[in-house]
Amino acid sequence: MVDVTLRIRRYNPEHATQKKPYWEEFTLKNCDPTDRILDLLHRIKWEQDGTLAMRRSCAHGVCGSDAVRINGRNRLACKVLINELGAESQAHIKVQVEPILGLPIQKDLIVDMEPFFAHYREVMPFFINDEPVPANGRERLQTKEDRAKFDDTTKCILCACCTTSCPSFWANGKYVGPAAIVQAHRFIFDTRDKGAQERINILAEPNGVWRCRTIFNCTPACPREIEVTKAIGEVKLAIQKNSPDGIIKITEIKEVVFSS
């Protein structure tokens, strides 16, 4: 068992003295090393201060509600156990929790997700294929190999961990951001989809992929372990080739990445 002090960034737009963001510390006794940060936030809200506001739903890393910045890194609060923050070896640990960066804060850990979803919608995040479906009324066929090309990017849960870890996005909120590119990748590299060219054109615009400076913050930020930077590199390559066709080799991606 371990004691945990959580240092939380607070903000309450309705409260006379809390309208300016401030830090507040809460100490919890007897935490289990396998407790999640979300469990501790719940304990604070349920036992000490009901005004603490955050989003959460599934509590096991699949809904994407509870992206926060924990000790300076973007994580899902439900996927971080305190044992990885030193709770195994120490009697008392301190953890800092703040809202993800780059989106307007609405209350405590809750940020305005609308700009994030607006960028998502910009890349036409939906399947496009107006050709007739197979005459036998069955599924379109796809090889296992073709299916594998975009498997990684189908895992995205739109939690915004990647986009709000990206310095390019912090500097310029008009940049579509890594998550929107991941979503575009999922369709650009799906052999059944016919909208690749339109998406490539959108992402070739000034606020598309070329705002990515390959800083790599997005990849370790992803709670779904998507290779975000690689996906962005593949989209860059597709733009240079003006086509997603052909097997993309890692060496080619490296060339594009390091020349951009």
Add this chain to the structure above:
Amino acid sequence: MKNHQFDAIIVGAGGAGLMAALYASKGGAKVAVVSKLYPTRSHTGAAQGGIGAALGNKIGDEENPDSPLFHAYDTVKGGDWLTDQNAAKVLAEEAVDAVIELEHMGLPFDRTDEGKISQRRFGGHTLEFGSKRLAYRACHAADRTGHMILQTLYQQCIKNNVRFFDEFHVVDTLMNQGACVGVAAVELGTGELHIFHSKATLFASGGWGRCWQVTSNAHSMTGDGAAAVFRRGIPMQDMEFFQFHPTGIFKLGILITEGVRGEGGVLVNRHGERFMEKYAPSVKDLASRDVVSRAIYNEIQKGNGIGGKNYVYLDIRPETVNRYAAEAGEKKRIDREYVESKLPDILDFCRTYLGVDPVKEPMPIQPTAHYAMGGIPTNIDAEVVIDENNTVLPGMYAAGETACVSVHGANRLGTNSLVDLIVFGRRGGMNIAEFVKTAQFIDLPKDAGREVEAEFERIRTSKGKTRAYTLRDTMQQTMNDNVGVYRTEETMQKAIDDLHALRNTYYQDLLVDDRGRKFNTEVLEAWELGNLLELAEITAVSAKARKESRGAHSREDYPDRDDVNFRKHTLVYREGAAPYGAEIPAYRVTVEKPVDTSLEVEDPRFAPKVRVY
């Protein structure tokens, strides 16, 4: 208060809600989806293993292919013959078309060597009317099938310009002249009440697994839609049937898909014994969920849990799977890479939350509260029906977990929840599109939303001493202990007594810190607790009235199924009390609503028999 008017309001943005919204808007209706979460946060996204449809894509089964008739039979048998057979027929037949349609919408299913949709085995799915041959019927995208369905449908809604009201929490049903005329919803960001006036309203607001302590359900699964409907006098059907999924992560309750067993995983007790061989000699670990959950519970009661504790192991280690496959004379062998590719999320959950690597060690699991078979009664067109005679309530529809068609009967088969969402969500959307073409708007009731607004003010300003969390914790504990896998008259009465005490405290002594209006998640959590308390009680009340054991409802004092007296649906009616207030309503239960037996009338193979796997 703000007012909005749409032809159709869809409450909830999971699979059923999005499917209904898509089809209603494609049919020309002006539609709005009102959801307390951003749509992609909906719990459909947590579904893992697959969606059942008799596509017959399994290579090698060409001679004796799967058929919707077999799927319908498994659904009826899985539901312990309480399933409405017309609904099972619709589900199984339309599943094929609906899954193909999802693929046409771009859903990235895994593929067979021929490039078709890949299918795996799942509990209770067999060929040829319950034979020993297991069906490969669950169409899957790794172990994130629900995630892919949710994403695909949300994408299609964006493509079709469906209007969304995200983070709007529906709190009341608006009724006038015997019809549903809309809903009232609290906007999370402002705390303001909005009135949504509609010709048709479809509830797709999910289940209420948060009534129990150990659950696979998200924190948001609090039955808000069902409770809002029930408070306005619509009965709830078959509430006593709540599914405990056999394999939740020990203590946390996080779901471990049945697909693990579909891929060859086995359950073992402290002696290393594959105990399902005793309980279901034919299909073993792939029996129906109620059967497997009872088996685990029995093993634990006998002291056969791991280390004598209340969990057993689920083993997907390739060496274990291959050993049993060899014993069974199967050719297929698996390796580490296979497990990694087929069950990536499961491995991630176990590694993250348990520090257990399932390819090297078995997973500690226990049954977890998972799915409401009961809910808002509907017919097969997703119209809400309000009595034993299936009288339709104009303007009100329901689909998905919150609805009771009843296609799952007393126990739902794995994969059939996703089928239910897609098939009945679509039917609901199509029917709404037709309905609103000719229907007129009926006036809103006088003072629409005033009562619920006053109730919110009461909660927001309450100055008692008891936090909602302590009440919720006690409720979840009593439901786990007393209305769990096994029940008796005494345990259920104990739960009801406990719930009465909790409800009294809820009305008289609630403590709320947050007096604000913007993002007041504390008040909304307290509101959700009110919904859970009422749904928990009518679960126990309905369960007491059913003096038999059937499907997920297992009574130690009535261990046998009684088809003569109880092969009927339960309806629970709320009587006397106002929708809001301190008075606890009287609940009247009937077990009289007939089960549809249209399939067994035509084909005696569908008639009830002893349910063995």
